[in-house]
Amino acid sequence: MTATAAGPHTRRWAGLAVLSASLLLVVMDMTILNVALPEISAQLRPGSVELLWMVDVYSLIVAGLLVTASALGDRWGRKKMLLTGFTLFGLASVAVVTADSPAEVIAIRALLGVGGAMIMPSTLSMIRTLFTDARERATALGIWAAMASLGGALGPIVGGLLLENFSWHAAFLVNVPVMVIAVVSGLILLPESRNPNPGRWDGAGAVLSVVGMAALAYAIKHGAEEGLDVRTAVTATVAALALTWFVRRCLRRHDPLLDLRLFRDGAFTSGTIAALATSIAMAAMALLLAQWMQLVQGYSPLETGVRLLPMAVGAGICSPLAPALAARVGARAVLSGGLLVSGAGFAVINLLPLGYASVAVALLLIGAGMGALAIASAVIMSGSPAEKAGSAAAIEETSYEVGGTLGVAVLGSVAAALYRGEVPPGTPESLGTALEVAAATQDAALALQAQRAFSDSLVLTSGYGAVLMVVAAALVWWRTPADLDLAAAPR
Structure with a gap:
């Protein structure tokens, strides 16, 4: 085994920069797709099922491979797994230049999912082994979470800038130079680590x-x-x-492939619940809001990206501060409180008149709540032994990916059903397609009705998101020990 202990101080934090940058890119790739979907739909004309597959296939592949990729990383080497994921992510992004059909875009997203399954748990498990001090580790995970928020902010803006000047292919090609830098930096800065006693495969x-x-x-x-x-x-x-x-x-x-005995720890379970609930609600809302801004409000992709910034601002401010706040008022209060603040953001969209002013307030609250949830990763990773870092990372990332799939599939489908219930029979299921038909037939009433139906579905779905967050907050409060101290967590 190569070194698993933290190296020199500066090298640890430089390694964190590489890991955080890789997370930023993966999150950017997800949010860029949300902004690019209308243009992809206009050019490739996917059916409603193909459109859902474009969004969901990434999460499906990642969810399926996370456990295996994490376990292989524990044995083969987490650095090797991470750099292989970087390479595959970059190669799949290059392949987009040949894509000219919905099936090819779905295939590329699937390859990106394989790369993502290698990258995501590797970043978390390497942070666990780089930072053996619990307090430092909580700070590092707060920075890691803040970079995820930054990726969520940069994705729509970068995507908007690219789509203003280039075709939708550029939304994928932007990954390539970042992946090259990540591979080179990772080779230089990251130490190799693996489980010293992985057991039989x-x-x-x-x-x-x-x-x-x-x-x-x-x-x-x-x-x-x-x-x-x-x-x-x-x-x-x-x-x-x-x-x-x-x-x-x-x-x-x-010597299990995935150590499910970690769920015996109440704090570990509560951190996982927080990650799952947040991912369910946010995946659906990010997709719906991006479409609402472009297809109902008429914003360009770039304008949409800028108007989504309040969520990233709230999360970017609160994520690094969450560990210090948890030290003062307790991790349980921060975890549950973060879920309630995000729930309040969803409630704002549901209860106040729908317009950008109310949406901006909602996004700020949702982002602030997500920022407070930065300690969910600290609770999960700090509560697991270093040799179980791969299992802990796989469980957390599986929660996020399955939550994302549930959010888009269930809440997204609920929104679609609510939309279909308000438009005339025979109206296309996709709002974008309905607007195209209305424009071609000069049917202004159809366009107005479709936009109103979509807005109503957004409002009602936000109410379901608020309820989900309140229920999750109650579960987290119940399962998290009142005296949980992240600085004294097991190592």
Whole structure:
């Protein structure tokens, strides 16, 4: 094994810069897609199912591969896994120049998902091994979370600037130079680390995790779109059987592929709940708000990116401050309070007249709440032994990815159902397509009705998001020990 202890002080923080920059890029890639979707739809004319696959396939692939990629990183080397992920991410982004159909865009997003599955848990597990001091580690994870917020802000703006001057392909190609820099910097700055006693590789467990998670994500997506049909029932059954078998294997083995015994710790469980709930609500709202701003308000992609900034400002300010606030008032109060603040943001959209002023206030509150949740990563990672860093990272990232899939599939489908309920029969399911039909037929009433229906669906879906956040806050308060001290967490 190469060194797992933290290196010289400056090298640790330089390594954090590389890890945070890689996270920034992955988050940017997600948010750029939201801004680019209308132009992709206009040029490639995907069906409603293809459009959902463009958004969801990344999360589906990542969810399916996170456990296996994390376990392989623990054995092979987390640095090797991270740099391989960087390389694949860059190569998939280059491949976009040949894409001229919805199927090819979906395939490229799938390859990006494979790279993301290698990158995401590697960044978290390497932070756990770089920073052995619990207080330093909490600060590092707060910075890591702030970079995620910065990525969420830069994505729409960079995407808007690119789409103002280039085709939608540029939204993917922007990844390439950043990945080159990340590979070179990672080779120089990052130490290698791995589990010194990984145990015997569980090939059957790896297959079960991939099949189970991919089937689960697909069942959620397809069921939300088509209802409880035969395909949904079959894939849900496959997911249940595979994941049940996987869980039993993990609990019986002394060297499991994924250490589910970590859930015995209340704080670890509460951090995971916070990550899951936040991801569910935010994935749906980010997609809906980007479309509302462009297709209802008439903002350009760049103007949309700028108007989404309040969320990143709130998160960027609160994320680095969350560990210090937790030291004063307690981690439980910060975790639960962050969820409630985000819930208040969703409630603003639901209760106040819909317009950019209310949306800006809502985005600021949602971002501030997300910033407070920066300590969720600190709770999860600090509460796990260094040799279990891969399992802890895989569980957290699985929560985010499954939450994102649930958010888009369930809340996104709820919004779509509410929209369809308010437009005349025969109106295209996609708001963008409905507006194109209205423009071609010069039917101003259809355009107005479709826009109003979409706005109403956004308002009602925000109410569901607020309820979800309140329920999650109550669960987190119940499961988090009142005396939890991040600085004294197990190492």
